[in-house]
Structure formats: C-alpha cells, structure tokens
Amino acid sequence: MGLKEQQDVLARLYTDQAFADEFFSDPTLAAGEYSLSKDEADSIAASAGEEIRLFAGSLIAKRLREVEKLLPFTRKILGEDFVDLFRRHAALFNPVSVKKHLEDALEFGKYLKKDSSTDRLTKDVIAFETAKLRHFANSRRFTACSLRHDIRPILDGQAADLARKRRTLAVWLRIKEKHRFFFI
C-alpha cells in the first residue's frame, strides 16, 4: 500500500462515520474500493483503530465548538439537543471549502430546517443566524430573512417563550461600509 492509498483511507475514516463503522466491522470489505489487501486493511484496523476513532471524535468536537460560536442563539434555544443534532449532521456532511466552519454552520442550518423534530421557532432562529452569517461573510449590500416569529426577545437574552408568533422580516443593509440591521 502506497502513501496515497493509505491517506485516502485515513481521510475517509476520519471524516465519514458510516464508512468507519463499516471498515471496523469488516475491514476487507470496506477497503475493497481502495485496493487494500486483507492484511493491509486488517493492519490499519488493528493497529490504529482506537486512535482513528479518537481522532475522528476530536474532529467532530472541534467542528461542534466552531459552529456553536457561529450560531449562539440556535445553541441556546436547542440546549443539549444542539449537540445531538450536530452529530447527526456531521455524520452526513464534511465541509471542504477554505471557510469550512462557515460552510459547516450554513449546512447545519439547512439540516435543521429540514429536520422534522425541530420546531418552527427554532427554525426561525437558525434562519436568522444563517442569513446574518451570509450577509457578513459575503459582504452583501442587502439581506432579508422572513420569519414566522418575532424573535427579538431571544436576541435580547430573554426566555424563548416570550417570542410571539408574528410575521417579521429581518433586514441587513450595508451602506458605505456601515452595516445596519432592523426588523420590520
């Protein structure tokens, strides 16, 4: 096995939980697509299995910490469910761009919007936070986000149940390099 093949397998093991589970339960079968011999596959699984799992776990933990910082209100409203939901998202998606944490946060937003267990208010909060991230990351002149709840109490640090059901529009403007934000 050359270095290229070894790195291809390791990169996948570090980032693809389903592949890793398959690999460690049957190394030969899972490594077939990488042209590893049975001995080579068994050797990776036996010698570095625990370390690979630790490394993969630390990668998810690092991604989680970064995404929590980018989505603080979503983190707060979801509580510990944020961690479970993020882990489910991370099992399906691995960011590839230079702005990987931003990409991860935006994709996690899409995941939550589709997730049937996530309530409408939380979906409004994630829609608000991802719209804000897009506005500043892309230095847009104008960004708007339509919400079904008035989430201002949540943004002010108050309890989530103070956010009333009411159509609102969050608007970000950039005028002469100054950013302005308001609700309609």
Added chain:
Amino acid sequence: MNNLPNLGVGIGFRPNLKTDIFLHRGQIDFLEITTDHFINAPKAKRDELELLAASFPLIPHSLELSLGSAEGIEHDYLEKVAEIVEAVQPAWFSDHICFTRSGGVKIGHLAPVPFTEEALRVFVKNIEAVKRRISTPLILENITRNVVYPSSEMSETVFIRRVLEATDCGLLLDATNLYINSVNLGFDWRQYLDEVPMERVVQLHFVGSHRHGNRLIDGHGDRTEDEIWEVFREVAGRTEINGAVLERDENFPDFGELVGELATARSIISTKAPAFAA
C-alpha cells in the same frame, strides 16, 4: 534561516481579541495571523489585514498547504497563501508537518503522516513546489498526534531533521504540542529536543492544555501551565529564538492574563534562564 530578524513575543490574532490587542500595542511585539481567515475574504477582512499590517509585524500561519499529501499541493490554495504573504511581506511564514486532505476529502484538522522514506520524499517535493512560488522563508510546525503508524521507518525527530535539512526550512517548535505528545505517547521531551535540529528553531508556540480522560488535549483554551513553561525555558536555553507566539483560540480570560503570559515568555527569552532540572 540565519539572517531572520528577532520579532520578540507575539500573540495569535483572533477577532475577539482585536480591541485588546490595540489597547496593549506596547506589550505585543508582533502578531501571527491565520492565513486561511483572510483567504477569499470580504472587504472588511481585507481592510482588517491592512490595518494589522500597518500596526504590527505579521507572520502568516496557514493550515491547509497539506505538505504531507501524497497527491501533491493544491495550487489554488498555494496561490492564495502566496497572495497573503506578498501583501504582508513577513519575515517568514509557516504551516504544519501533516496532511489535511486526500482523495477529495478535506479532513479539517492536522493529521499525522507515517515517518517513512516515501513520506519524506512527498514533503520534499511539496515544499519545493511551495518554495518555487513563495520565496519568503518557510518554517514547519510539529503537530499533536494520537495515531502511531506501525509502518513508520524512523522516529519523528529523525523525520523532522531530514525534512528540514532537505528543504532548508526552519522549525516552528510548538512547546505545547511537544509536551502533550510526550505525555500521551510516553516519551521524554528533553530527548526529543536532543534529537531535533535546534539550530533550525525559528519560532515557538505556547498555550495551555487540558486533560480529557487519560490524555492531554491541545484545546488552545487554557492558561499555559508550568510544565509547558518548562519546555519553553529549556528550548530558550538551548537556542536563539526569533519569535514566540501565544496561541490562544478560545475561552478567553481577561486580557491582562494573556499579557502576563507574554511578559513571562519575554522574560524567559531575554534572561535565557538555565533550564529546570529534570
């Protein structure tokens, strides 16, 4: 590597620290910027880089050159790193002894390579490609690693020495990573210092670690502990250092605590105190 300037003691620039960094300009000799944060950046970030460059000597520190990737250098990324280096005109720039991508997968973290002849050839080839595009001196950082490859043909220290000598690169010795590896993998960090080419050490990184189970973690969110100061002091006692950077990424304390750590580092470097007894 012999003619590099002495930049003193600096801190890794993080947006959360921006105001405090400017309020304490007199106590910060230079800044290390994460190159990736300024790649494809909006105008506000480009303006920020310009402001930082006008106010401090800057050292770009990139994360994704993936110098250990057998599939080679990603030329688009190299071009972007080159643009930042050209904009900043640093004394040196840095990346890591690792790979971060392979087979279309970006790992998102610094992954170790097996210490083999083949990996050595890969590093030399990739670093030569970087040096053809960027003439500024490149220095390479030792990473933390939990994975120990049975296929390794030499020790980490021999591997590092051979990479640095073959490519004429400097060493960014991360005192924290060294200490963490010594605990997690069970080796003597003083012996490691005996074996790496100390004359090639250009810069140090330092920050605290924390314990998770029976392992130490480089979370970049803790106060530098005594054991890591001991490594720092030992390195400073053995060789000239051109710069040291506090690499704090999160869990930020009062900025005075960080300034205190910079002062400790400055004091160690300037007094070159004898190393602690083992």
